[in-house]
Amino acid sequence: MFISSAFAQSAPAAAGGSDIGSSLMSMLPLLLMFVVLYFVMIRPQMKRQKEHKAMIDALAKGDEVATVGGLLGKISRIGDTTLGLELASGVEVHLQRSAVVQVLPKGTIK
Numbered sequence: 001m002f003i004s005s006a007f008a009q010s011a012p013a014a015a016g017g018s019d020i021g022s023s024l025m026s027m028l029p030l031l032l033m034f035v036v037l038y039f040v041m042i043r044p045q046m047k048r049q050k051e052h053k054a055m056i057d058a059l060a061k062g063d064e065v066a067t068v069g070g071l072l073g074k075i076s077r078i079g080d081t082t083l084g085l086e087l088a089s090g091v092e093v094h095l096q097r098s099a100v101v102q103v104l105p106k107g108t109i110k
Helices: 018-057
Strands: 064-067 072-078 082-088 091-096 100-104
Antiparallel strands (some): 064 072
16 A cells, blocks of 8 residues: 555666766866876976986086085085085085085175
């Protein structure tokens, strides 16, 4: 009396190849996010690394530089991986070349 008869429904027929299109459409936001991430974060970082490497390779004796630690000085000697930085007359420290952040204009340090 209170229970109605249940009828099974047949599943709608899937169109051939529509599964591939729907799976591609579901991956589209993920691909779009990766492309945006590449152009916003990855590409500029690679460009900065390339510019920093070029600056490090172009260091020469007598250049005035700023380091990661905030030291300002004049390069007194250069090695393959290290350099000597003269902070004041008679005061020299040895640093890794990669610690140099910026090459300052000549005459900045007196």
